[in-house]
Amino acid sequence: MSDNSSIKTIATRDSYGNALVELGEKYVNLVVLDADLACATKTGVFKKAFPDRHIDCGIAESNMMGIAAGLATTGKVPFASTFAMFAAGRAFEQIRNSIGYPHLNVKIAATHAGISVGEDGATHQCNEDIALMRSIPGMVVINPADDVEAKAAVRAAYEYDGPVYLRFGRLATPVINNSTDYKFEIGRGIQLRDGKDLTLVATGLCVVPALEAAEQLAKEGIEARVINIHTIKPLDEDIILKAAKETGHIVIIEEHSIIGGLGSAVCEYLSENLPTKVLRIGINDVFGESGAAVKLLEKYGLDARSIYNKIKENISK
Incomplete structure (x- = not known):
């Protein structure tokens, strides 16, 4: 098929980290949580810029979702970050009961989704996360296509009042949404x-x-x-x-x-x-x-x- 070698490529997990820094400079109530994967999820760039607003919860994803829920009740806008398998899979109950049920303003940022996780294998290739997250009442589910869309999705998620599941990938993908008239709107294809x-x-x-x-x-x-x-x-x-x-x-x-x-x-x-x-x-x-x-x-x-x-x-x- 066509050759994308001359087109800029970037993994949407990188876009996520960069968008957090941009938003963090503007909004002091934005906080980021991670589960010992800041380097992989790219929240490390936010930690470097705003160390007081980055919380490493350790390898305890379910607990991280509970902490995020608590922070949301105080007026913070938490972005809880980990691999899709650990977010949608391991922490499903906490997302459902502690975030979805009270409809709290928590953003779940799941990186390393899908088969393109590659060498990490079947245990880490979460191909079920969208099904799990869309089954939770009131949960918004977003899966951006490229760098431009991923950054726009993070901004839109921050502005949206309620729980949002954001899906990001490990593999670098071509940037296609770089036209001047591009507009991202939740719920609009x-x-x-x-x-x-x-x-x-x-x-x-x-x-x-x-x-x-x-x-x-x-x-x-x-x-x-x-x-x-x-x-x-x-x-x-x-x-x-x-x-x-x-x-x-x-x-x-x-x-x-x-x-x-x-x-x-x-x-x-x-x-x-x-x-x-x-x-x-x-x-x-x-x-x-x-x-x-x-x-x-x-x-x-x-x-x-x-x-x-x-x-x-x-x-x-």
């Missing part, structure tokens, strides 16, 4: 490419390969609309319904289990409002494995060529 034959709905690091697959399809006369859904919950139902009406065929692409993620959210909505043919491309109810991130994305069918091949096969049926 972004159409990146128009098309009348089908719609590719992607989130996170899958947005770029979705665009590349659409380019290849266009060479064969198949015009695919591409939509970036950075907010899985609340879902932008209007942009999904419009695409379903106008193209009649939806393809979901996500670095997450096909069970409970963006694909499930879209299917749930369309089944009740406009039954539409949907192809879900994601992790197919399996665990990951240790390996280079790029190779894993290829093996599990999330690179541009695999996406293109799956769409062509689906169309031929």
Whole structure:
């Protein structure tokens, strides 16, 4: 597919750390919590700039969520940071009962999400976090695609009054949202490419390969609309319904289990409002494995060529 070698790439976990510093300079009530992973989650840059507002809770993620909840009740805006597996997985009960139930103003920043965690292997490759977090009443779930979007998401999360789950990746991804008219709004998807034959709905690091697959399809006369859904919950139902009406065929692409993620959210909505043919491309109810991130994305069918091949096969049926 297309060559992204000349395009700036940056991991969204780096974007998270940089955004925290920018916000920390402006808002004194912003505090950051980490669970002995400040170097990996990139909150270390905030700690260096504002050591009095960074709390290392040690390897005690569940306890960290309780501390964050307590801080929120005092008027602070805490960002609790750790790997997605430890945030959504290990600390689910504390997030549900101590943050979600009282609807506290806590931001859960989960880095190292998805299969692209790579060599850390199946135990750390959390492909279930979106499903877990979107099941909590009142929880906003955001999965940004690039550096620009990740920084904007962190700012929007700070400004939003209530619990937010932010999903960040380890793998550097191309910057695509660098146009001057780019605008981030919680709950609003972004159409990146128009098309009348089908719609590719992607989130996170899958947005770029979705665009590349659409380019290849266009060479064969198949015009695919591409939509970036950075907010899985609340879902932008209007942009999904419009695409379903106008193209009649939806393809979901996500670095997450096909069970409970963006694909499930879209299917749930369309089944009740406009039954539409949907192809879900994601992790197919399996665990990951240790390996280079790029190779894993290829093996599990999330690179541009695999996406293109799956769409062509689906169309031929």
